[in-house]
Amino acid sequence: MSRSSDLAALAALLADDTRARFCLALLDGRAWTASELAAHATVAASTASEHLGRLIGGGLLVERRQGRHRYVQLAGPREAELIEGLVAHLEPRGQRPATLRTSRAAEALARGRTCYDHLAGRLGVALTDALTDRGLLDRTAGFALTTAGVEWLTGPLAVAPEDLRGRRPLAKECLDWTERRSHLAGLAGARLCERLLARGWVKRIGTQRAVTVTPEGTDALRLLLDLDPASLS
Amino acid sequence: MSRSSDLAALAALLADDTRARFCLALLDGRAWTASELAAHATVAASTASEHLGRLIGGGLLVERRQGRHRYVQLAGPREAELIEGLVAHLEPRGQRPATLRTSRAAEALARGRTCYDHLAGRLGVALTDALTDRGLLDRTAGFALTTAGVEWLTGPLAVAPEDLRGRRPLAKECLDWTERRSHLAGLAGARLCERLLARGWVKRIGTQRAVTVTPEGTDALRLLLDLDPASLS
DNA sequence: TCGACGCTTCGGTCGCCGCCGAAGCGTCGC
DNA sequence: GCGACGCTTCGGCGGCGACCGAAGCGTCGA
Structure with a gap:
């Protein structure tokens, strides 16, 4: 073969x-x-x-x-990544799909959703951008969590340090097909999603992948990341 | 659709x-x-x-x-990446394919080859590891070139700084299917390959993708990266 | 216990797709 | 100018795979 x-x-x-x-x-x-x-x-x-x-x-x-x-x-995550890579490839770079705005379900997915085990859509991208702006994620020379980023996860987010170790990369760039920009995947992305859901700062909508930020979550993310709620709408 | x-x-x-x-x-x-x-x-x-x-x-x-x-x-590079991603997925992680050792052509590919526009195989992985060991590439929290790494490219390798700017990421991790480890892709990987070929430190073998390090290249890479020639065989 | 349910296997049907040789067109080099 | 060459299109063929309903098996809950 x-x-x-x-x-x-x-x-x-x-x-x-x-x-x-x-x-x-x-x-x-x-x-x-x-x-x-x-x-x-x-x-x-x-x-x-x-x-x-x-x-x-x-x-x-x-x-x-x-x-x-x-x-x-x-x-597993490798298989998810494979499929996501194909999906990401379907969309031309630099443009949002106009047709995706025509349905409410699609709008919810664009706003926020899970992408296997991490957050995607506008929420995922906004979080990733906020992490970048605050120097927790370095995207100038690649895509890597900074020392401060690791501390932020283990500190205010209470991620166990051993949960950030494993065969998977800590930070991985996942191209967001609704936003045409990257969101954070890898161990860090998974743990972030996990903690936000566990804290009730983000909750699922319906039975599909759509998620939304709760009022408590809006406050917490504004506090922890200067995340502007307007960037989520 | x-x-x-x-x-x-x-x-x-x-x-x-x-x-x-x-x-x-x-x-x-x-x-x-x-x-x-x-x-x-x-x-x-x-x-x-x-x-x-x-x-x-x-x-x-x-x-x-x-x-x-x-x-x-x-x-383009996006299409190359898509195919490489599928190819990388074919191989279980952490093991070299035993069957690939049975042919000379495959051996040459494992030693060194181009992977679209950057270097792969043992050569690509060895270079990537050497860059990491020397603090030019940071892989602890993701996959990113360090400041020293950028300077190394624009300095001794004489890459034009504007050639390191563009829509493509500077450093991108590409899983090497012969070595089961990552090699450097992205703009940095492409420029590295380009310069090494231009300087005659690396040359093509035959008409396929196989490449080899020249004697001058072995010296230069030992000088610039402490690259041990033994790691290429 | 019994009917409903989830799932699997089987046999049949139909559409699609890869393959090829033949014919034809345009380019190339002597 | 002419034959060789690279490439394209066409028609035909055969194999394969997706689909379905029917039949059957095991699990579940009243």
Whole structure:
């Protein structure tokens, strides 16, 4: 099996609209059941079953059985990153999609959402910009958290230092497809999202990926990051 | 046209072995003719013609006519990055592929090669590690060139400062699929490759992507980066 | 216990896509 | 000018994959 056929096989996993829909839905970082995905993509249960078999066999998804329910989710951050990279590539640089403004659901996603395990959309970008402005994130020569940035996470955000160590990079740039700018991914991005949700400063809207800043969160972020609430609307 | 069908269409561009071979070949950053690619992938000219039409129509490649010759190349660094990301995903982390050691061509690629417009393989990784060891590249909190790193490029390497400015990030991490570690991409990676080739410190082997360090280059890199020649074999 | 439910496998259908050789057009070099 | 060459388009063929309903199995809850 050669590299080109491996590449073609990997691409083929996503080269079907139904499977692409599944993977985009699973970018919310949660586990979905087979029938939820079937309903979401409006296909028969048998079709969903076969597609999931291919995605799991190909390594993009993992599954867990709970009685008659089969829960599937993205296999990990690497897989999420792969899909996000493809999605980011779809949009020309430097321009927001005009068509995305036409629906309320899309507007909510643009305002704030989870992107696998970190925050994205206007919220994600605003947070990333604020971190940059306050010297907690250095983007002049690459994309890296500063010493002060690490301290900010372990200090006011109470992230455990060991939670910032692992095989994943601490800071990773993730191009935001609604905002056309970068938001913070990597360990730091994941922990930030986790803490903001845990503190109730950010909460989920509905069952999809959309999130919003709570009033307490607006105050806290203004205090901690000089984050202007107007930058979130 | 929805996001999922856009994603599926993009993935479909690479979900064919022949097209995948084309794109992998074009990762050398050069322009190939249609018949060169047809020969490389061992398909008929008519097949190549159709596949190239799809890749160009899909935006991954661009073409240029010179008389009867049609030169095609990757549309840009974003497209190269997309393909590299997929290729990098193919390999499990933390292990070198044993099968790649079985052929001389593969060995040359592992030693050193171009990865679109920057250096990869053992050479690329060794350079990246040396830059890190000397405090020119900071990888503790992300992936960023240090101030000293920028000065090193504009100083001893004589990169024009304006060549380090542009829409592309200065430093970008590119996972090396032969070494399983990162090498430097982005503007800095491209300029480094360019200067090393221009100075004759690195030269191409054959017509593919393989490169090697010249004796003058070995001396210069030992002087400038304490780069141990043994780390290149 | 029994019917509902979630999921899987099977068989059949249909559309799509990659492949090729042939024919044709334009460029190139002798 | 002419034959070789690079490339494109066309028509035909065969294989593959997505889709579905039906049948079947195991789990769940009243």
